[in-house]
Amino acid sequence: MKNTNSALEKAKKFAVRILKLGTYIKNEKDNNEVVSLLIKAGLELGASLNFAFENEFNDYIFETLQKSLEWAMSINFYLEVLFAGGILTEKEFASINSDCEELIAIIAELLKSIHEGA
DSSP states (O other), X not given: OTTHHHHHHHHHHHHHHHHXXXXXXXXXXXXHHHHXXXXXXXXXXXXXXXXXXXXXXSTTHHHHHHHHHHHHHHXXXXXXXXXXXTSSOHHHHXXXXXXXXXXXXXXXXXXXXXXXXX
C-alpha cells in the first residue's frame, strides 16, 4: 500500500502533538473533559493506523482505516470546540488543525484506493 510509512509517521507525530497540547491545556487552562477525549482520540488514531499498516494484508484493513478516519474526524471536532470555546488561540488551532485535516485527506485517499482496488 502506497504512502503507508508516510501516513504512519505523520500519525505518530500528530499523536505526540495532541498529547503535548492536551497536557498544556490541562496544566495551563484546566479543561479536562474535552482534553481527555482529545488525547484519547489522538492516541487511538495513531494506534489504529499502526495496526492497519502493520497488518496491511489482513481482511480488516478497510475497517481499521475507517475507524482511523472516525478518530481523525473526532479530533477535528474536538479541536473546533476548543477553538470556539476560547481554549485554543487561532494560531494554535490553525497549526494543529491543518495537520489533522491532512491526515483525514490521507486516510480518505487510502480508503478510496482500497475500495477502487476491491
